[in-house]
Amino acid sequence: MMQSHHSYFICGNFMTSGEDKRTQAIEPRLAVDIGGLRLCNPVMTASGTFGYGEEYAPFVDLNRLGAVIVKGLSLEPRAGNPPPRLAETPCGMLNAIGLQNIGVRAFVEQKLPFLKDFTTAVIANIFGETLDEYEKVAEILTAAGGVAALEVNISCPNVKKGGIAFGADPEMAAEVTGRVKQSTNLPVIMKLSPNVTDISAIAESVEAAGADAVSLINTLTGMSVDVERRKPHLYNMTGGLSGPAVKPVALRMVWQVASRVQIPVIGLGGIMTANDALEFLIVGAKAVQVGTANFVDPRATMKILDGMTHYLRKHKLSDISELIGTLGRL
């Protein structure tokens, strides 16, 4: 295992409203440390919902984001699934993109330079069909420079084990963790699948295998059918459910995992507003990711950040860490 790499980021200048300028002296501190990864603030964008950053640049000051987590990268480019890839569901959506991506090398050459211009932490989300692929992708990104951490998607099928997801089994999840950890000196965030009986067991397993942090949840597997044509809405039959609908499940899982591991927990799943983000912090998440909300409002991340700052001020908290894991009982 390589020595962990500490990164420090110059936090983007975030002047918000005139009102905030008056109180700048007591501006709440939002910086968080995620397993050696120091972020300006706990708001990141979720993989697959923010491209490689460019498309949102007209709407969002990327410098204000704690981190941008890019679309999942594999060793070779992947075309993805045939359409239709999307279906709307009650308070949610299904996606069956099929992990389309330009491949890690093309990312490093074509997309990373744009992101490196910003102060936001660039986190590369990676995946593979085999353990070897995870390793190689990790190596290439580590060598590239400019990547602050790796987020490892283990919700994809292990083709060598009959297609069962890497993240479905504590041993497989630990194996992926170990392989990635030995391929990089960057902080490694293991992104957990919610489609399991005991997500805390998976979390403990990856922690024991050296994960620097965990992020949860990835999408819940779901389905939607067109009753008039008696066909699925998605070409792939099933897809990943995200959005407000999944928030209660995500929140419960973050709460459970946070009570079982020592490493930082990053929470995501249905975060649309600052209040949603705060729920996750209160149950124990150190940071949050915003995904589907970007589709509803390209400026969602900025509003969430402002709202979280407003909350801290209103509740006279000087540091976001004072909020984390402070859930009381009734």
Place this chain on the structure above:
Amino acid sequence: MMQSHHSYFICGNFMTSGEDKRTQAIEPRLAVDIGGLRLCNPVMTASGTFGYGEEYAPFVDLNRLGAVIVKGLSLEPRAGNPPPRLAETPCGMLNAIGLQNIGVRAFVEQKLPFLKDFTTAVIANIFGETLDEYEKVAEILTAAGGVAALEVNISCPNVKKGGIAFGADPEMAAEVTGRVKQSTNLPVIMKLSPNVTDISAIAESVEAAGADAVSLINTLTGMSVDVERRKPHLYNMTGGLSGPAVKPVALRMVWQVASRVQIPVIGLGGIMTANDALEFLIVGAKAVQVGTANFVDPRATMKILDGMTHYLRKHKLSDISELIGTLGRL
């Protein structure tokens, strides 16, 4: 294992609109057979959402329902959880009722007589903290007469195994199935928990153990937090998520399970409209249950039934069985 018991029900007289009277000659057939349990139609009410039937009698012609599945029954009465027991979520709700019920004996004496006056099939949902309790409850209900089938809730914790849910493990699920099967000659429907890695494996396991049918899904475990007070909305911390939000997950699980077992699959989870119910049939469910929808509209079951009949007529299907499992591919 006692000899299986066949029941036949006189279907309630369901005159709908005048329009339907004209076409009565070609009225679509809705009767279904669920593991020896013959129902007038595939619409049932989900346990815990319809009490013991009385409260909905002013709104719904109970004779028109395929079945009423009563609130879960345990051996001894249970008080349930302290309030708050409910929280609304995006397109859903969390409940932490705590399986409050009057106990199986009181049910037989005080509630069953009312239900027996109707032609609808009365299905008793049962649960226990130990395997012995499941058996005893099953015996009492079998001896009572008037109960058409047992639906076995295995989403509750096995106190003898540290509180892990019976339905989380294929072996435990099979054990419960076996015990109930040997305690009754009534059809046994095993109700599966969705909070598992592989629900099809649980389904196969209970099928092998003798289940006459499976019903899925029970609620997804979730949580909701009041950010102003930094407390959970539920006294119990976590609760069961139901309603439209869960439908995509429920549908996917029904589709997967239906392709893996031979026994009938009963689908539920977020069914609000006839279209929703039809989605479940198309992916392979033989019947459906309507739960949370009853809170939104006490007449939901009747509207769903009417809508399903309308669909069959529109698509010139003479029997509901022509629809089951007819999902095509894109």
Place this chain on the structure above:
Amino acid sequence: MHIFPMSIAGKILVNSKVVNEHFLMRIELSPAFPQALPGQFVMIRDSAAQAPLLSRPMSIYAFERNRDSAFLEIFYRVAGEGTRNFSLFQSDHKVQILGPLGKGFTVDADCRRAILISGGIGISPLTFLAAHLEERRKNVPLEITAYVGARSADFLAGLERLAAHCSDIRICTDDGSTGYRGTVTDLFARDLPGYDAKDSRIYTCGPEGMMKRLAEVLRGHPLPCQVSVEERMACGLGACLGCAVPVRTDSGDVAYRRVCKDGPVFDISAMVWSF
């Protein structure tokens, strides 16, 4: 005589802000809607919208019926998402009403003085009760005394209509901006010795803190008191068991009772407050 609730569509005639975040909504319904009794409530939702999912419980503020229509009024404050949506409904907007629900206030034959103790939006069911009592007063000697509390004068919503039905009304504000400076329970506690337990009856509804204090004041006191309580609801008609609260039964045990079906009105001495 058991009245069954109905689920029917209603048309909004009036939906106007009264003061601060308080609104009055007047709804026209079919005359088939059963006669509502004071203390009963309805579950209300937007006919068209699917979100928010659950209907919201609202006390019946007023109810009248003629041969052609029934008219239902609710008096509500904007608390969260559901009530914020309600406040934006225009005239002619369709709402779905489930009701009348619950066990309302009971007025026994021996009652000669009704003492209404109101806090916050509790003024709604107590106003309906006061109107009912005012009718009764035509046939039976009856004093209707109301205690109304609020944080300050600005928050005293609905006072006028309640006062119109009462013999006398005593106002309390926490900040003394009008009336007695202090809580309704303080003022009532001072007046308590003057009331005759044989023919006086208390009816109360308000924030939980206020009702707990009142329960303390009345502990062991023979003066009967009925309280209307709140709890989150899903079905509103007794099936889901979501609204259960702990209540001391006649046998002395504590058991869960459904606010929507066994309540919302209970004997205050039976309530098991989370002290």
Place this chain on the structure above:
Amino acid sequence: MHIFPMSIAGKILVNSKVVNEHFLMRIELSPAFPQALPGQFVMIRDSAAQAPLLSRPMSIYAFERNRDSAFLEIFYRVAGEGTRNFSLFQSDHKVQILGPLGKGFTVDADCRRAILISGGIGISPLTFLAAHLEERRKNVPLEITAYVGARSADFLAGLERLAAHCSDIRICTDDGSTGYRGTVTDLFARDLPGYDAKDSRIYTCGPEGMMKRLAEVLRGHPLPCQVSVEERMACGLGACLGCAVPVRTDSGDVAYRRVCKDGPVFDISAMVWSF
């Protein structure tokens, strides 16, 4: 010159039914909204409501801007939940607009005849294009010929405005209730030999079946044809990859291209239809 899309609030000025389930919505926006080009679209949602979750893509039917305001029009049919909600919005209702999005139609300098082949609601982007071409016609000799198809006369929505911009317009109905009896592609196929590939350009938008038939008719033919296609969308701005469709690239390979960013306008010969 790259125009960045904006996400801004708009106020509905007009939202009226044109014919059958077809509506015209006119929205007032800030004049900061970029000049929209024919073939571009917007993602539109109700400012206030959270459901349905996703914004709906709508072609830009018309766009004008002055110093004080910009005015955007969409022409839509009620298909499902989202559009049904849209059809109920009143004047002054606030909507959120993300746009202008996508690569619109390109008109090259050599174009002397624009042939617009329209089916169904495809008439919307083609009408905006026709208005644009009518402007161009002031400076350049340009014939604008439109073929408009519908099931029957009752379904010919939006014809008047399109016709106003065109040199000539040829109507087709499946049932022959007006115009040519048959499909637009049949009629166009008959006229095809009369068009000069050097200076004629085809622009088309309509149901998938119509566009596939047109692609067949034009297979191997030198006449250039641009098609505006549809696919389900979530982000509308190129990030989620949800709207990807298979397209034949210059190298001859088939690759996925985003309808919202790389399209919605593509060369018809590049489309890989699921035959």
